[in-house]
Amino acid sequence: MTSPRSPLIIGAGPAGLTAALELMNRGVTPRLYEASAEVGGLARTPTDGDWRIDPGGHRFFTRNEDIMDLWKCLLPHDQWLVVGRRSAMLVGGYYVRYPLLGRDLLTQMGYRRGLRGLSSLAWSRLKRNFRLNDRDENFRQWGVGEFGRHWYEMFFDGYVRKTWLTEPEHLTSDWANQRIKPIGWRRSHDSDPASRDVFRYPRLGPGQLWEAAAGTLAHNGVVPRLNSPVTKLGFDGATWTLELADGDTATGDAVFSSMPLRLLVDALEPAPPKHIRAVAAALRHRSLITVAVGVDTRRDIPFNWVYTPGKDFHCGRIQNYRRWSNDLAPRDFDGAFLGFEYFIAPNGDLWNADDEHLTELVTQDLRTLGLGGAAVARVMIVRCEFAYPIYDPVRDRSVVRIRDYLRQQYPSLYPMGRNGMHHYDNQDHAMLSAMRSVGRAFGENVDPWQVNTDIGYHEYGLLRK
Structure with a gap:
């Protein structure tokens, strides 16, 4: 039986493809529009002959059984590798393992540096015990409190300036709590405790999974339209009209969007109020x-x-x-x-x-x-x-204002994924937000905006062989 629903999906990255698969499994045929020439978003695998690039480094780990089951359904077992995570900070010619290990910090770069770092850490921890509200910390305050000034400046201060393009004082500590693991002090018989942190990885790069997802959709009549950026989203109270860069249009009764949130707000017609457009334009x-x-x-x-x-x-x-x-x-x-x-x-x-x-x-x-x-x-x-x-101090407040406005004015519009929700999500989080967005469209009591809101470190997950 053909469903009368006619949803439109913007973006063929992990969130958009997952939303399409979820709709397909519910008997709905969506239409999917991708701005670039490839599926997968940042998790694509560009190729040049037999050379393949992973532009970001994508570890496949999750705490969610449904996500793991979907990954396994899309790619056969022999196309998955199990890879041990091994990372390092290259400082002064030394490869210092990351997540940081206490014994490395105390010995690898010399005992004098190690003792200096340890005393700095002890002093920072002492001061942090007298702080009343750690939730309002910026990244620098968090880093100094967590690692001590010496090790924070050695490993994280320059890295944040270089990679986040801003002063550490202008970043919140929220993403750091989730992404940066504290120093490991526990002694282990394993010569490399970090080697026990393993993840899955497609043999031909992350794009192999998303190309398989696109292939599954195409087999069921849903072919992502590539090179089709959406420039306008019109809504008359019942029907959505997407206008593409080449002048084509598409209409539907719902929109699932993983395009950058500020671009989504800017593309809406009629235009949202000035204050909503202003906070959206400030998202970086x-x-x-x-x-x-x-x-x-x-x-x-x-x-x-x-x-x-x-x-x-x-x-x-x-x-x-x-x-x-x-x-x-x-x-x-x-x-x-x-x-x-x-x-x-x-x-x-x-x-x-x-x-x-x-x-x-x-x-x-x-x-x-x-x-x-x-x-x-x-x-x-x-x-x-x-x-x-980017997690600047106004991000949370700005995203909440935009979210509440969109929910009130456009109940059939569902932002999802890393860029769609302006939230630093892993692939599994982006997928889960898409699943919940589809569930919400079908009347389920789920909230995609509550995905990936844990405060603590989360980069360990379920691995089933």
Whole structure:
């Protein structure tokens, strides 16, 4: 039996594709519009021949059984790898494991530095005990209280300035509580406690999963329309009309949107009140440019991610793709395959830089890494404009005002996902917000805005083999 519902979905990233799958499972045929030429959003896997890039580093972990079951249904078991998370901070020539381990901090860079850091931590913890309200902390206050001034400035202050493009005092501590694990002090017989933190990963990169999702939809008659940015959303009280950049239109009775929240508000017609448009326009993102480089030297950096907080690197983080999956590089390639991540403001100077300039920049970072003499086999550049929502002090209040206005004026409009809700979500959170948005459209008592609101660290999850 054909459903009379006619929903429209904006965005074919994890949230948009999950919403489409959920609607399809409920007997509804949505129409799906994606601004770019690929599905997957930031979690896509751009390719150049047999070279594949993961532009962000996507670990697949979740605490939600439904999400895990969906992942397993979309990709067969033999296409999943189980990868141990190994990350490090590269500081002063030392690879300091991250999450930070107490014994490394006390010994790896010399006992004098270790004792200085420990005394700084003790003093900061003592002062924090007399603080009345930690929830109002900015990132710097949180970091100094959690790690002590010495270790905070060594590992996090420069990294935040470089990757979030702002002063640490201008960021809230909310995302840090969720993303940054405290120092591990417990002694373990395992020589590397971090190796027990494992996650799933598609053999051909994260985009393999989302391409499989798009394939499942296409098999059931739902084909995402690519290169179709939505420029206007008109609503007459009953029917939605989407206007696309090429002039085409589409009508439906509901809209599920993962486009950036401020762009959604700006595209609504009739236009929302001035104060709503003002708070939406103030929402900020950081963009990401990933420059992937294959070099002929087999440099076995034993980490998936290497964070580079110091000023000697232009990039904020380096990915070691061979630690994710050997199939991201050609089978006959025996060198190092690295991804250098540059975090910038949308439309900033670096965003508009040409490939020649970016190649020169990554060459300097290769030299700093000790690979300046290596022959370069391949360079790939991927740009992501709206990669990460920024958590400034007014974000929470602004998002709540926009959310409440949209719920009151447009009950059949459902923002979802990282950009749609301007919330720093992992893939599973984006998917869960999409599932709950669809459930809410069907009258269920669920709230997609309550996804990923835990205060504490959450980057461990369910792993079933």
